[in-house]
Amino acid sequence: MKLKxxxxxxxxxxxxxxxxxxxxxxxxxxxxxxECEIEPISIGQSFRHDAYDIVFMGGGQDHEQNLLFxxxxxxxxxxxxxxxxxxxxxxxVCGGYQLLGHYYEEQNGERAEGLGIIDFxxxxxxxxxxGDIVAESDFLRSxxxxxxxxxxxxxxxxxxxxxxxxxxxRVVKGGGNNGSDSTEGVIYRHTIGTYMHGSFLPKNPAMADxxxxxxxxxxxxxxxxLPEIDDELAENARKYIQTCK
Amino acid sequence: MSxxxxxxxxxxxxxxxxARLIKxxxxxxxxxGTALPGKTAxxxxxxxxxxxxxxxxxxxxTGTNGKTTTVRILCTLLGELGYTVIxxxxxANLDSGLTTTLIDNFKVLKNSSPDTLALVLExxxxxxxxxxxxxxxxxxxxxxxxxxxxxxxxELQHTRDLIARGLDQTQAQLVxxxxxxxxxxxAHDRQQRSHFFGMSRSAMKTGxxxxxxxxxxxxxxxxxxxxxxxxxxxxxxxxxxxxxxxRPQPDLEFEASPDREGLVQAQSLKLxxxxxxxxxxxxxxxxxxxxxxxxxxxxxxxxxxxLTGASLEKLADALPLASAAFGxxxxxxxxxxxxxxxxxxxxxxxxxxxxxxMQAQDFxxxxxxxxxxxxxxxxxxxxxxxxxxxxxxxxxxxxxxxRRADMALRLQYAGKDKQDLDIDQDYMKLYDRxxxxxxxxxxxxxxxxxxxxxxxxxxxxxxxxxxxFWSQD
Ligand SMILES: [Zn+2]
Numbered sequence: 001m002k003l004k005x006x007x008x009x010x011x012x013x014x015x016x017x018x019x020x021x022x023x024x025x026x027x028x029x030x031x032x033x034x035e036c037e038i039e040p041i042s043i044g045q046s047f048r049h050d051a052y053d054i055v056f057m058g059g060g061q062d063h064e065q066n067l068l069f070x071x072x073x074x075x076x077x078x079x080x081x082x083x084x085x086x087x088x089x090x091x092x093v094c095g096g097y098q099l100l101g102h103y104y105e106e107q108n109g110e111r112a113e114g115l116g117i118i119d120f121x122x123x124x125x126x127x128x129x130x131g132d133i134v135a136e137s138d139f140l141r142s143x144x145x146x147x148x149x150x151x152x153x154x155x156x157x158x159x160x161x162x163x164x165x166x167x168x169x170r171v172v173k174g175g176g177n178n179g180s181d182s183t184e185g186v187i188y189r190h191t192i193g194t195y196m197h198g199s200f201l202p203k204n205p206a207m208a209d210x211x212x213x214x215x216x217x218x219x220x221x222x223x224x225x226l227p228e229i230d231d232e233l234a235e236n237a238r239k240y241i242q243t244c245k
Numbered sequence: 246m247s248x249x250x251x252x253x254x255x256x257x258x259x260x261x262x263x264a265r266l267i268k269x270x271x272x273x274x275x276x277x278g279t280a281l282p283g284k285t286a287x288x289x290x291x292x293x294x295x296x297x298x299x300x301x302x303x304x305x306x307t308g309t310n311g312k313t314t315t316v317r318i319l320c321t322l323l324g325e326l327g328y329t330v331i332x333x334x335x336x337a338n339l340d341s342g343l344t345t346t347l348i349d350n351f352k353v354l355k356n357s358s359p360d361t362l363a364l365v366l367e368x369x370x371x372x373x374x375x376x377x378x379x380x381x382x383x384x385x386x387x388x389x390x391x392x393x394x395x396x397x398x399x400e401l402q403h404t405r406d407l408i409a410r411g412l413d414q415t416q417a418q419l420v421x422x423x424x425x426x427x428x429x430x431x432a433h434d435r436q437q438r439s440h441f442f443g444m445s446r447s448a449m450k451t452g453x454x455x456x457x458x459x460x461x462x463x464x465x466x467x468x469x470x471x472x473x474x475x476x477x478x479x480x481x482x483x484x485x486x487x488x489x490x491x492r493p494q495p496d497l498e499f500e501a502s503p504d505r506e507g508l509v510q511a512q513s514l515k516l517x518x519x520x521x522x523x524x525x526x527x528x529x530x531x532x533x534x535x536x537x538x539x540x541x542x543x544x545x546x547x548x549x550x551x552l553t554g555a556s557l558e559k560l561a562d563a564l565p566l567a568s569a570a571f572g573x574x575x576x577x578x579x580x581x582x583x584x585x586x587x588x589x590x591x592x593x594x595x596x597x598x599x600x601x602x603m604q605a606q607d608f609x610x611x612x613x614x615x616x617x618x619x620x621x622x623x624x625x626x627x628x629x630x631x632x633x634x635x636x637x638x639x640x641x642x643x644x645x646x647x648r649r650a651d652m653a654l655r656l657q658y659a660g661k662d663k664q665d666l667d668i669d670q671d672y673m674k675l676y677d678r679x680x681x682x683x684x685x686x687x688x689x690x691x692x693x694x695x696x697x698x699x700x701x702x703x704x705x706x707x708x709x710x711x712x713x714f715w716s717q718d
Contacts, residue, residue: 017626017629018629020655020658024658067467152623152624154624199626199628199629199651202629202655203651203654237654240651
């Protein structure tokens, strides 16, 4: 068994320990004897929708995000859309998440177009949403997985989902998509968008395992259940966020 | 007669007196407060900082990393040149803390002439734009731009722009790191007054270094920098192929090597001064603080002191007298063992500290402490940017601090077995066990972040009678 993971724009979108998500996927595969290859793809390199089992895109600094717009729209947009529509497992965090929607509107009304792959948009508002976040995911529950997601968020953009779009989770503590409608993130086919940055997958092993097993099933691997991993340390870190203040 | 004495109004004296009374009051209650007296004085006389620094020889030090060490070294150098030096305690680097510092030293300020007095002030990078103009600096040192506490400051480019704005409000000479693209970019439109320090090109590594490139893209045009050689992090011989912006030739360069007397907490430096005519003067010296990042700090401090007109020889002679700033790197002996504290605040700092620990011949045992209080930054996801995978000390590691669970999880993913992690909420009990585990004649290395350092050091100071760090102010 082997998984090919694409890390999109690792030199531009690498804020807040985004590396942790890849380390987690790679280690959890390794501990189970699943081979895993991570390919960084950045500006000027082509992206093919059928070349990867998992795609990851993180968040970036505004200055650097502007640089990748041309490349993203002109060279990678259509292939990315096709990857999403053909059920490739795709995780996007923060800035990467916002890029999948229709647009990002600055406070001064200026709009940056998004890829428009999923029906949502984002508007910047004064004051950033910063802090620990806990959310409960009906989607994970429907997969018979631990439904509690924990993380840290830091964003000025408020994301509003279209009416037919399913949020990844409901906020229990923190801001989530926009700080007012209790939604956090998005799930569409096998694509997940979230504002939980950095150690999202390390602290949410159920989510990481869902990505790995979904990617393997999509390859046609016949597997009942992934071998167990001792997640006591992750559990302690999760407990801390759920119980602090 | 100093200028200060003439221009001071009744209002200013009222402000100073009030601040001093508050300070005495705080001392009576056993507090070493640094903010409140200054805050009160500023309410009474908002122009306080400007009045207190007018006509003085003022050095400002800002940047994301290395401020405190740079200040410490610069103070030593200026002291050796014969100046009376006034400086603010680390952490008191906002307007209120600065005002308190200056009021505390009011007598000295009033009674000494600008020719024999130097003010060396550490300024928080986020407040530099607000403060620089009112502090009348003659020299501004900008150390570097590393990712640090991003949840507080937003982003590096923004921090760089804030500092640029502050520099435009002064006529000060600028001391900039040539190898840091964001820092070097500050010379744009300020060429006449810019001076650069950096690592010798020949001492850098060729081929791209690993890890996160913090600012791989040109500040001016967005092109991707080409790196011919790297020092560490994103510091190196960079150039932008699109607009031509490139690392400037440093006026003062260093080449670091292991200490010739064999001390692990020291290093030898070869300094090269490049003058406008292309001549190079080389001189050898020692630095009593280890690490490439500290070689940068020392070279920056030396270049700032050089701008007073001092000779390079004299400064090189004075450099070995400078010691580490509080808590950045501190060693003491406990019986037949040593204990070394190294403050770490961000991924690059942690990578450097781990490099140092991994190379230390006397490594006996290790301990990591992680808090997430406001001064630390609430977001601890930066630990996933640390390259623990290639820098994991052997054996059992102690883990404590409020976010010990996150640190333990990080170490597990980096390859530590659960049974090799000693996790304890009680950091003193953990300290005792880690010291126990450390063999005789070896050193226990402790890597805490900011507030966990303060907690631990307070306990250690009480137990071993270490010098109280409040006594610095
Ligand atoms: Zn350029």
